[in-house]
Amino acid sequence: MRPTVLIVDDHEENLLALEMLLEQERDIEICRALSGKEALRQLLGQEFALVLLDVQMPEMDGFEVAELMRANPSTRLIPIIFITAISKEERYRFQGYEAGAVDYLYKPLDSFILQSKVQVFIQLWRQRRDLELAYQKLEEANQCIINQKNMLQKMAIQDHLTGLYQRRWFDHLIKSELGAVMRTNTPLALAILDIDHFKQINDSYGHLAGDVVLVGLAATLKNAMREYDTAFRFGGEEFAVLLRGTTKVQAIKVCQRLRMMLEQEHYVYQGQEFRITVSIGLCATDHLPDATRERMIEQADKELYRAKAAGRNQVCPES
Numbered sequence: 001m002r003p004t005v006l007i008v009d010d011h012e013e014n015l016l017a018l019e020m021l022l023e024q025e026r027d028i029e030i031c032r033a034l035s036g037k038e039a040l041r042q043l044l045g046q047e048f049a050l051v052l053l054d055v056q057m058p059e060m061d062g063f064e065v066a067e068l069m070r071a072n073p074s075t076r077l078i079p080i081i082f083i084t085a086i087s088k089e090e091r092y093r094f095q096g097y098e099a100g101a102v103d104y105l106y107k108p109l110d111s112f113i114l115q116s117k118v119q120v121f122i123q124l125w126r127q128r129r130d131l132e133l134a135y136q137k138l139e140e141a142n143q144c145i146i147n148q149k150n151m152l153q154k155m156a157i158q159d160h161l162t163g164l165y166q167r168r169w170f171d172h173l174i175k176s177e178l179g180a181v182m183r184t185n186t187p188l189a190l191a192i193l194d195i196d197h198f199k200q201i202n203d204s205y206g207h208l209a210g211d212v213v214l215v216g217l218a219a220t221l222k223n224a225m226r227e228y229d230t231a232f233r234f235g236g237e238e239f240a241v242l243l244r245g246t247t248k249v250q251a252i253k254v255c256q257r258l259r260m261m262l263e264q265e266h267y268v269y270q271g272q273e274f275r276i277t278v279s280i281g282l283c284a285t286d287h288l289p290d291a292t293r294e295r296m297i298e299q300a301d302k303e304l305y306r307a308k309a310a311g312r313n314q315v316c317p318e319s
């Protein structure tokens, strides 16, 4: 992209003279404006590297144009060189610097001085642009790293088949949940669900049919649970649910409802329709003093075994 210089003067012949002086600068584009208003309109419409601004113009003089440029964030940083034929008295110079000028040139213009000053600002513009591009690339690379990190974190805690959290996340979460139980004296329940005779589904309909069941069951779990409960795939055909603020009595009701819901569910694979049942073992901290992660898992597992032994398709709370 070539840098663009805006030249502003209310006299056509002055603009022509400036253009001729800048003719040698082959690597810049030149835009022209015959009034302050026209200059502002162009400045808001495209990017400029430098403005060569006549001071004395009717309606809006160069100082006013500069002040309006400084007030607008999109034009605030564009350097301005005032070109003036008026008195070289200091007070005019100060007025220009206060309005945002970075330099002054006096008519009649010296071509060598004009060209070298323009070159300095063009070089500054290029350096700033290179810096901006480098910063943009850095930002993109940074975002890429953040995205990859998020993806890795997700992969580490999420089961790829069902989208539920993995056992690894359960181990982490139950520790902090038990901490909250101690601090706030609110109960926490753990339910472990196991699909009954799941092997038969794999054996009869194939492993992919089994996967359809696992995905469907996970979706039902997610839909059935409250926002602050969390479901996990423990491994294979075993799932766990952590029920916050839930007592043993309440957890039994929740699990009975869940068990009945899953019993009604139909799964379809390659036109074949089938159903499943689940056995659930559960425990809750209000009936398990000094509960630890290990004790809760052990207890819920024991109850799950009891549910299986008692004929499956049932909920067994600890007695």
Ligand SMILES: Nc1nc2c(ncn2[C@@H]2O[C@H](COP(=O)(O)OP(=O)(O)OP(=O)(O)O)[C@@H](O)[C@H]2O)c(=O)[nH]1
Pocket (backbone or CB within 6 Å): 161, 194, 195, 196, 197, 198, 199, 200, 202, 206, 207, 208, 209, 210, 211, 214, 235, 236, 237, 308, 312
């Ligand atoms: N399709 C599929 N099957 C799985 C997956 N993980 C584990 N399994 C299967 O789950 C079945 C578990 O079988 P078992 O442990 O004998 O238990 P079960 O048949 O459910 O019987 P009970 O638990 O005693 O009611 C095995 O056939 C495993 O291959 C999986 O990701 N996809």
